[in-house]
Amino acid sequence: KQEVTQIPAALSVPEGENLVLNCSFTDSAIYNLQWFRQDPGKGLTSLLLIQSSQREQTSGRLNASLDKSSGRSTLYIAASQPGDSATYLCAVFLLMTTDSWGKLQFGAGTQVVVTP
Amino acid sequence: DVKVTQSSRYLVKRTGEKVFLECVQDMDHENMFWYRQDPGLGLRLIYFSYDVKMKEKGDIPEGYSVSREKKERFSLILESASTNQTSMYLCASSYGQLHEQYFGPGTRLTVT
Numbered sequence: 478k479q480e481v482t483q484i485p486a487a488l489s490v491p492e493g494e495n496l497v498l499n500c501s502f503t504d505s506a507i508y509n510l511q512w513f514r515q516d517p518g519k520g521l522t523s524l525l526l527i528q529s530s531q532r533e534q535t536s537g538r539l540n541a542s543l544d545k546s547s548g549r550s551t552l553y554i555a556a557s558q559p560g561d562s563a564t565y566l567c568a569v570f571l572l573m574t575t576d577s578w579g580k581l582q583f584g585a586g587t588q589v590v591v592t593p
Numbered sequence: 594d595v596k597v598t599q600s601s602r603y604l605v606k607r608t609g610e611k612v613f614l615e616c617v618q619d620m621d622h623e624n625m626f627w628y629r630q631d632p633g634l635g636l637r638l639i640y641f642s643y644d645v646k647m648k649e650k651g652d653i654p655e656g657y658s659v660s661r662e663k664k665e666r667f668s669l670i671l672e673s674a675s676t677n678q679t680s681m682y683l684c685a686s687s688y689g690q691l692h693e694q695y696f697g698p699g700t701r702l703t704v705t
Contacts, residue, residue, distance in 0.1 A: 508691055520597075520683055521696040528691075566636075570691065578649055579690050583636040 479504045479571050483584035491592050496554035498587050500567035505545045507569040508579060512541055512552050515564045515586070524565075525552070557591045564588045596620070597697035599684050605703045612671040614700050616684030625667035626685040626694065627651075627659065636683065642667055643690070674704045 480503045490496060500510070509528045513521040525541045527534045527550065533542045538555040554561055568581040600615035616625065626641040628651075638651030640659040648659050656678060660668045667686075671678055684697040 511693060513696075518699075518701070520698040521685075523693050523695055526693045568636075578641075578643070580638050580641070580651065581636075581694060585635050 479507075479569065479582050481567060481569055481582050481584040483565075483567060483587050485587060486585065487588040487590075489590040489592060490557055492557060492559060494557055494591075496552075496557045496561065496589060496591075498552040498554075498565050498567075498589070500550040500552070500584055502548045502550075502569050502582075504571065505548055507545065507571050509570045510541075510543055510550050511568050511570070511581065512539075512550075513566045513568065515566060517564075521566065557589075559591050559593050562589055562591050597684055597686055597695050599682075599697040599700050601700050602698060603701050603703075605705065606671075606674050607705055608675060610671075610674050610704075612674050612702065612704075614669040614671075614682055614684075614702070616667045616669070616686075616697055617665055618667075618686040618695070619665065620686065620688070620695075621664065622686040622688050622695075623664075624687045624690060625661065626687075627657075627667065627669045628683045628685065629653070629680040630683055630699075631680050639669065676704050678702065679704045 511526045512524040525534045527543045540553045543550045564586040566586040568583040572579045597618045627639045628636045630636045642648045642661040658670045682700045685694040687694045
């Protein structure tokens with residue numbers, strides 16, 4: 478059974494520091510990995526999608542890497558700002574065991590606080 | 594930009610009531626999903642739909658049903674609401690299975 482783990486569960490950094498968020502998964506047979514941001518009481522905002530054939534994906538201050546063989550992805554946020562405070566979730570897309578449909582398996586998230 | 598909207602941000606219902614949660618997407622996406630999110634349990638897939646009138650069970654379908662009569666709309670139905678269905682419900686859509694999922698703002702449902 479695929480397990481997705483995000484460590485640490487919470488992180489506090491001063492403004493301006495780079496953020497490094499980790500995601501690990503137990504089964505390397507994934508199709509893609511998606512990073513999301515969630516503000517308190519709100520829905521999820523998609524940040525980046527990395528296909529299984531890709532090593533990294535970049536969008537502005539965000540960079541996500543994927544190493545399927547070691548079961549890891551890392552989200553880097555450069556020069557953090559107070560507005561980056563949120564919970565960040567990673568999710569891997571995998572096929573369901575009984576049919577050909579797939580689903581996202583989510584980690585529990587890392588809660589980030591960026592202090593001014 | 595993709596927009597996924599949900600009919601209510603907050604909903605309070607009584608035990609035994611039939612509850613309808615509506616989700617609409619405006620990007621002609623094939624796939625739509627319903628999740629619930631609970632502290633300590635994370636996001637769990639309830640049902641998804643890959644086409645109009647088609648549906649598949651997710652990880653926790655018990656106590657729920659869904660309806661997709663039109664491509665843009667996916668409804669989650671709680672046939673007889675119970676207190677253990679108090680949760681945040683999130684709808685999502687994607688163009689194809691391997692494409693990004695886009696989420697709505699969520700509906701916080703309280704069943705008393």
